[in-house]
Amino acid sequence: MSNIKARLLKGFRDLLPCDAIIKEKFLSNIKNTFENYGFSPIYTPALEYIDILTGKGGDENEKLMYRFQDNGQRDVGMRYDLTVPLARFVALHKNELNFPFKRYHIAPVWRAENTQKGRYREFYQCDCDIVGSDSVLSDVEIVSLINNTLSNLKIEDFLIKINSRVFVDFLFNIMKLDEEGKKKTAILMDKKDKLPIKVFDDELEKLLNNEQINIINEYFLIDNIDSLQKFMSKLEIIPDELKNEIDKFKKIFEYCLFMNKHLKFDPLIIRGLDYYTGIVFETVLVESPQYGAIFSGGRYDGLVSLFTGEKIPAIGASIGISRLITALEERDFFGEKKNTVSDVIIFNLDEKIQSKYLDIACIFRKENIKTDIYHENAKMKKQFKYAEKNGYRFAVIIGEDENEKNILKLKDLKNFSEKEISLEHAVREILSTF
RNA sequence: GUGAGAGUAGCUCAGUUGGCAGAGCGCUGGAUUGUGGUUCCAGAUGUCGCGGGUUCGAGCCCCGUCUCACACCCCA
DSSP states (O other): OOOOOOOOOTTOOOOOHHHHHHHHHHHHHHHHHHHHTTOEEOOOOSEEEHHHHTSSSOHHHHHTSOEEEOTTOOEEEEOSOSHHHHHHHHHHTGGGOOSSEEEEEEEEEEOOSOOBTTBOSEEEEEEEEEESOOOHHHHHHHHHHHHHHHHHTTOOOEEEEEEEHHHHHHHHHHTTOOHHHHHHHHHHHHTTTTSOHHHHHHHHHHHOOHHHHHHHHHHHTOOSHHHHHHHHHHHSOOOHHHHHHHHHHHHHHHHTGGGGGGEEEOTTOOOSOTTOOSEEEEEEETTOGGGOEEEEEEEOTTTTHHHHSSOOOEEEEEEEHHHHHHHHHHTTTTOSOOSOSOSEEEOOOOGGGHHHHHHHHHHHHHTTOOEEEOOSOOOHHHHHHHHHHHTOSEEEEOOHHHHHHTOEEEEETTTTEEEEEOHHHHHHHHHTTO
């Protein structure tokens, strides 16, 4: 007898019902918000031709892609995010889509990198994007959507940090950085909040001359769009593109006033992916900063043109649900976990009345009460233990006595109270707890 | 991919210079002849991650490998 050893690949996980129930609730909540904002679902395959995935995203990302030859010797890869497949999707179905096109996509993506808490090789993203509009309203709607998605999940301590690639490009050009210098400075800026000040300054000195350091240090102090404008205009005459972007940011803050302290301009936000062209944002949990960004994105006006040649503006954001759930679990956000989705279990006490158990289950289910029947005619103690472990709210108890009197005992398993009532009353009683 | 850790019962962990595999919680059965929170009694916890090596003898030492948690890199 030879057994295959049951095991999992690094970074890939099973979810038990108690965790899967939480995840499903989360996903349907997010889905509701996305649809509430008028985004429609699409699906794309997990596997794509590798050249599609590597089109643009940076060498670093390419290294982290799962890639291989399929059985027909095609070079393929598993999707690394949901944005690049969307660009491919838009290019392929351009004539069937109605622009501006608003879609959401909730699906797993795969990255072959090393694991850490809340970071896995397979994880879920919930992506929402607007393709075909460069209006500031699409920027505002995406930012507002991030805000409301998190609010609807009852998360309070989030901060959306926004910046623009246009600002950063302008800054780098003023500093006269070459491509290599831009890249290294960007990476360093991204780490500014994580590194000790001394280390950061040393690294900066290695990279830049004094004049450049003076410029960038002044840039770091900026915390709102007006001072950014002052800073920029002091250095050089502001080109139209930059002026438009500044105006856009002013409007975003004006239209997003209701978001209050959840939205902040942050000159350090750049983001690694090469395809961003305008606004970029990262959302962090203020009380769990170690998990990094949980809802990020930006404007990528050039990505679709990789596949069509035609420039189609686009903006989107993506929530990393696997990471978010891990972060929230740590703060005991979800309370007591349940092993079942059912509300009620009907005990099995007498084989002679089993058909009645089935009838009652049928009536409950018609009322949308999720119902289990205990299948074995086991000792009551055992059935209670089972019920307790699974976390039902109610148990329905019908033995010989109850059957003769044509009533049932409804036991509230949470507060240990018990009532002898009719079936109709039981239904009403259960529904009243929803 | 790089660096330094961890892996022993379902869970949290002890395990002495290498000498019979342990505790608490949980679990199963009973006390209790329909009632799960407490109590009492009894019982089972196991390929010591996996594979190889050294040794009379390995949970312990050596090599490899897998997984987990952390840092780097990158990002959700």
